[in-house]
Amino acid sequence: xxxxxxxxxxxxxxxxxxxxxxxxxxxxxxxxxxxxxxxxxxxxxxxxxxxxxxxxxxxxxxxxxxxxxxxxxxxxxxxxxxxxxxxxxxxxxxxxxxxxxxxxxxxxxxxxxxxxxxxxxxxxxxxxxxxxxxxxxxxxxxxxxxxxxxxxxxxxxxxxxxxxxxxxxxxxxxxxxxxxxxxxxxxxxxxxxxxxxxxxxxxxxxxxxxxxxxxxxxxxxxxxxxxxxxxxxxxxxxxxxxxxxxxxxxxxxxxxxxxxxxxxxxxxxxxxxxxxxxxxxxxxxxxxxxxxxxxxxxxxxxxxxxxxxxxxxxxxxxxxxxxxxxxxxxxxxxxxxxxxxxxxxxxxxxxxxxxxxxxxxxxxxxxxxxxxxxxxxxxxxxxxxxxxxxx
Numbered sequence: 001x002x003x004x005x006x007x008x009x010x011x012x013x014x015x016x017x018x019x020x021x022x023x024x025x026x027x028x029x030x031x032x033x034x035x036x037x038x039x040x041x042x043x044x045x046x047x048x049x050x051x052x053x054x055x056x057x058x059x060x061x062x063x064x065x066x067x068x069x070x071x072x073x074x075x076x077x078x079x080x081x082x083x084x085x086x087x088x089x090x091x092x093x094x095x096x097x098x099x100x101x102x103x104x105x106x107x108x109x110x111x112x113x114x115x116x117x118x119x120x121x122x123x124x125x126x127x128x129x130x131x132x133x134x135x136x137x138x139x140x141x142x143x144x145x146x147x148x149x150x151x152x153x154x155x156x157x158x159x160x161x162x163x164x165x166x167x168x169x170x171x172x173x174x175x176x177x178x179x180x181x182x183x184x185x186x187x188x189x190x191x192x193x194x195x196x197x198x199x200x201x202x203x204x205x206x207x208x209x210x211x212x213x214x215x216x217x218x219x220x221x222x223x224x225x226x227x228x229x230x231x232x233x234x235x236x237x238x239x240x241x242x243x244x245x246x247x248x249x250x251x252x253x254x255x256x257x258x259x260x261x262x263x264x265x266x267x268x269x270x271x272x273x274x275x276x277x278x279x280x281x282x283x284x285x286x287x288x289x290x291x292x293x294x295x296x297x298x299x300x301x302x303x304x305x306x307x308x309x310x311x312x313x314x315x316x317x318x319x320x321x322x323x324x325x326x327x328x329x330x331x332x333x334x335x336x337x338x339x340x341x342x343x344x345x346x347x348x349x350x351x352x353x354x355x356x357x358x359x360x361x362x363x364x365x366x367x368x369x370x371x372x373x374x375x376x377x378x379x380x381x382x383x384x385x386x387x388x389x390x391x
Contacts, residue, residue: 008037009342012075012082012106014068014097015089017043017053019184022111023088026138027057029334030086033321035342039063040082042071068097076104084109084134084345090194091202095120102131107345109136109338113206113373114366116196121370128363134348135363136341139210141272142361143336144329145307145316146293150276150283151215152315153295159278160298161252162216165244166275169208169261170268174200174238177231190236198373199236201227204272205261205376206369209242210361211274213368218246218255220391225376226384230264238264242376245386252279290329337361 011030016023023043030036040063043053047066054064065071075081084107087097095115098108108128114137115121128135141147153159179186188194189203196202213219222245227237244257262268272287284294291307305311308324319336322328337360344360371391379387 006035006346009035009084009345010039010080010082011036012040012042012071012085013038014042014071014085014087015044015093016041016086017049018056019049020088021185023086025331025334026086026088026109026111028331029140030338032331032335033339033342035339036084039080040065040071040075042066042068068093069100072100072104072106076106082106084341087111090188091116091196092194095124098124098135099127102127102133102135105131105133107134107136107341107348109138109341110366111138112210112366113196113198113202113369114363115370116194118370118374121367125363125367132352134341134344135366136337136344137361137363137366137369138334138337139207139214139361139365140330140333140337141207141211141287142214143319143333143340144287144290145320146285146290146305146312147211147215147274148319149293149305149307149312149316150274150285151217152313153283154216154276154278158281158295158297159276159283160280161249162218162246162255162276162278163253164275164277165212165216165218165246165255165257166277167208167212167257167259168271168273169204170265170271171204171263172266172268174231174234174263175266177233179234190234190238192235195236196373197236197377198227199229199234200238200261200263201225201240201376202373204263205240205242205259206372208259208261208272208274209372210365210369211272212257212259214361215274216246216255216276218249218257220372220389221245221247221254222386222388223372223375223379223391224384224386225379227376227380237380238262240376240380242379287329291325291327 042065044050087110225242228239239262242259246255248254281297293305340360
């Protein structure tokens with residue numbers, strides 16, 4: 001019997017040209033499982049760099065654009081126009097770029113955080129609802145196999161009622177003022193005009209916060225935060241410590257949580273660690289050893305669960321690509337979200353609706369992240385005061 005072939009989804013990209021970092025990650029992730037074909041792009045706000053970047057990527061000259069506005073209009077008019085776009089620009093361009101493509105009837109995949117400010121995030125939620133199109137926010141750590149395993153274990157009650165949640169994301173690359181040397185990634189991330197009101201809290205704090213909620217399924221009731229800027233002259237925070245009181249579930253006492261994110265912690269590269277403690281047991285996962293998940297049932301020895309090996313179940317297996325013992329993490333996590341996005345787009349093409357199965361992070365998760373940033377900034381301005389929040 002003949003196997004029906006599945007055509008790759010036509011993909012465009014805004015940002016991610018020469019000298020960029022995250023654009024290359026998205027391109028690898030998009031093609032890893034073979035569901036997307038990159039055919040167009042507006043890779044830089046500088047025309048010469050935009051066209052040079054497109055040429056390096058093998059993009060036809062007539063599909064290399066000098067602005068995202070031009071790209072959205074012309075691609076929407078083409079019979080073979082893009083079906084989805086990846087937005088991999090600095091934060092301040094997320095909203096106008098997403099708006100242009102949603103209004104042109106094109107699905108959007110966007111790097112986090114959602115926007116540069118809460119007001120734009122709220123507007124974007126309404127635009128997505130009005131468009132009926134898919135909007136995906138690439139919180140890539142939610143795509144790791146052992147994070148899916150952890151989420152399933154919590155949902156199935158393996159840990160009992162959750163009591164404590166601790167998440168850390170530590171780096172050291174901004175321990176010195178490298179933004180003053182012209183380092184591109186540091187330059188825009190420490191600029192309020194392009195990054196928004198949060199520095200470290202928006203860049204990596206949102207990842208840590210999203211991961212904690214994704215695994216536990218908890219909702220925040222109250223929170224407090226202290227934002228610090230340790231590097232002299234820096235305009236945004238480079239360290240954040242936050243505390244949470246979660247909404248109670250059933251008759252169990254409300255869980256509490258703590259988050260620490262820093263970009264000035266020497267000896268740390270991408271040290272993202274999650275610990276969840278319940279009445280019946282605990283789990284611990286570290287991003288730099290992504291194949292491993294430690295599970296400790298109360299009163300019993302610690303157990304090591306591994307991706308593709310002992311202890312992992314269907315939740316991990318469903319997003320696993322390679323044999324046990326081989327590292328699988330950062331790029332594959334992104335690719336999992338792209339693959340789930342492709343499935344959602346094909347569902348939309350077939351029925352006109354997105355469905356709910358295996359959907360990656362949405363604009364709603366992005367709004368939660370922006371509310372988190374906004375609440376952290378406000379709490380810190382009030383001396384770390386507790387705030388009642390609705391995230």
